[in-house]
Amino acid sequence: MKLGVFLALAHRLIVHIVQMTRIDFFDYRQSCKLFYSEDPVKIVRARGQYLFDENGKRYLDCISNVQHVGHCHPAITKAAAAQMDVLNTNSRFLHDNIVLYADRLAATLPQKLCVFYFVNSGSEANDLALRLAHQYTQHEDVVVLDHAYHGHLMSLIDISPYKFRKLAGQKEWVHVAPLPDTYRGIYREDHPNPGQAYADTVKDLIEDVHKKGRKISAFFAESLPSVGGQIILPQGYFPKVAEYVRSAGGVFVADEVQTGFGRVGHHFWAFQLQGDDFCPDIVTMGKPMGNGHPLACVATTAEIAGAFTANGVEYFNTFGGTPVSCAVGLAVLDVIVEEDLRGNAVRVGAHLKDLLTKLKARHEIIGDVRGVGLFLGIELVIDREKKTPATEAAAHVVKRLKEEDQICVSTDGPWENVLKFKPPMCFGMENAELVVQCIDRILTDMKASDLKLEKEDI
Numbered sequence: 001m002k003l004g005v006f007l008a009l010a011h012r013l014i015v016h017i018v019q020m021t022r023i024d025f026f027d028y029r030q031s032c033k034l035f036y037s038e039d040p041v042k043i044v045r046a047r048g049q050y051l052f053d054e055n056g057k058r059y060l061d062c063i064s065n066v067q068h069v070g071h072c073h074p075a076i077t078k079a080a081a082a083q084m085d086v087l088n089t090n091s092r093f094l095h096d097n098i099v100l101y102a103d104r105l106a107a108t109l110p111q112k113l114c115v116f117y118f119v120n121s122g123s124e125a126n127d128l129a130l131r132l133a134h135q136y137t138q139h140e141d142v143v144v145l146d147h148a149y150h151g152h153l154m155s156l157i158d159i160s161p162y163k164f165r166k167l168a169g170q171k172e173w174v175h176v177a178p179l180p181d182t183y184r185g186i187y188r189e190d191h192p193n194p195g196q197a198y199a200d201t202v203k204d205l206i207e208d209v210h211k212k213g214r215k216i217s218a219f220f221a222e223s224l225p226s227v228g229g230q231i232i233l234p235q236g237y238f239p240k241v242a243e244y245v246r247s248a249g250g251v252f253v254a255d256e257v258q259t260g261f262g263r264v265g266h267h268f269w270a271f272q273l274q275g276d277d278f279c280p281d282i283v284t285m286g287k288p289m290g291n292g293h294p295l296a297c298v299a300t301t302a303e304i305a306g307a308f309t310a311n312g313v314e315y316f317n318t319f320g321g322t323p324v325s326c327a328v329g330l331a332v333l334d335v336i337v338e339e340d341l342r343g344n345a346v347r348v349g350a351h352l353k354d355l356l357t358k359l360k361a362r363h364e365i366i367g368d369v370r371g372v373g374l375f376l377g378i379e380l381v382i383d384r385e386k387k388t389p390a391t392e393a394a395a396h397v398v399k400r401l402k403e404e405d406q407i408c409v410s411t412d413g414p415w416e417n418v419l420k421f422k423p424p425m426c427f428g429m430e431n432a433e434l435v436v437q438c439i440d441r442i443l444t445d446m447k448a449s450d451l452k453l454e455k456e457d458i
């Protein structure tokens, strides 16, 4: 072989090795994650509650709460395309859509939440909520629930224990209250009044904050903590916490980014589960609002908005509340009503919960079944008494559901042992029955040795 050819081949080999190493290096350090990372799925189209891969294989989607009224709903596509064809400017020009949409949203909320700021994501909404609270109260400190996630901006990582615990840690202005989880938290089902008991933990925290000479700006919580493990909050918790927070001069922020727009069925907003009289000072919303279009919002009171305006600094958001975004938002609200999706969430959610509860009687590994409407969780445990999380078993169920049944389910909770259901709201009775049948088969099938192994691991 001539020297030149040899050198060229050697060079190519070295380049190849460097590239391979770089790919491995990047894979290892990748911060953006795929579902089913060992065997990812390429989805090329979707409709309703179904996803289709490049080979036409159909998957039942139990996790896409963003595509709230169903994937690629024709009414949403039509509304977006029609408005896109006429005008899409920003909210500095007058336009009917933003006014019509704000009116429709206002009709779903308590009267006092009458000012709306339109933004593009749940993170933007929560960041603005922090600013509003800060400006209104002139205080800095924030109380959040353990394991919470409120978004990906720096300000929100700071108030998300789920994230900051893995990073630089807790800032001095952030205070973490126990998650009011009546299944495995500090006060459980057997407590006579867990709502009051958990609210008192916030009261104690506020007193500690005052002792340090600091002041509370806001209490921030999801109306049903999702990353925390599909938690249903005990009755009376929010009203009591709001009382304590307000008497400390702070405001109550309900993060409805995951739970709003009728997911819980009987109520349009999950905070309404805490009683008809309960009203947060600020509500943030996002994901389902635009059915996949980047549309989010902060709703608040005239007093809080007034204090924000008083600083004399303009609030402008280039893509927030454009005519197209608002046309999409209006169409989503129409479909929720026209297709009675809240009624569907009540009926199908109750059926699914009932079937899963029956399954619990047959499988020791199911420690808890909880939920409301189409927001449900099944917590898997190694043994019911100690409630040891069955993390590997949960991952195993998720993998087999995907591989054997083409059903997409994922896990949540601090130990990733809660199978979560937040499907598009058109999820049907037959979908619920199929999922339960498949979970039943997999749990029956799972070798006792798999579980024993996990027990030794933990």
Ligand SMILES: Cc1ncc(COP(=O)(O)O)c(C=O)c1O
Binding pocket: 120, 121, 122, 123, 124, 126, 149, 150, 151, 152, 222, 226, 255, 257, 258, 286, 287
């Ligand atoms: C409860 C909650 N709040 C806020 C966010 C942030 O929303 P986005 O990803 O649209 O910025 C999320 C996202 O997962 C969320 O679950």
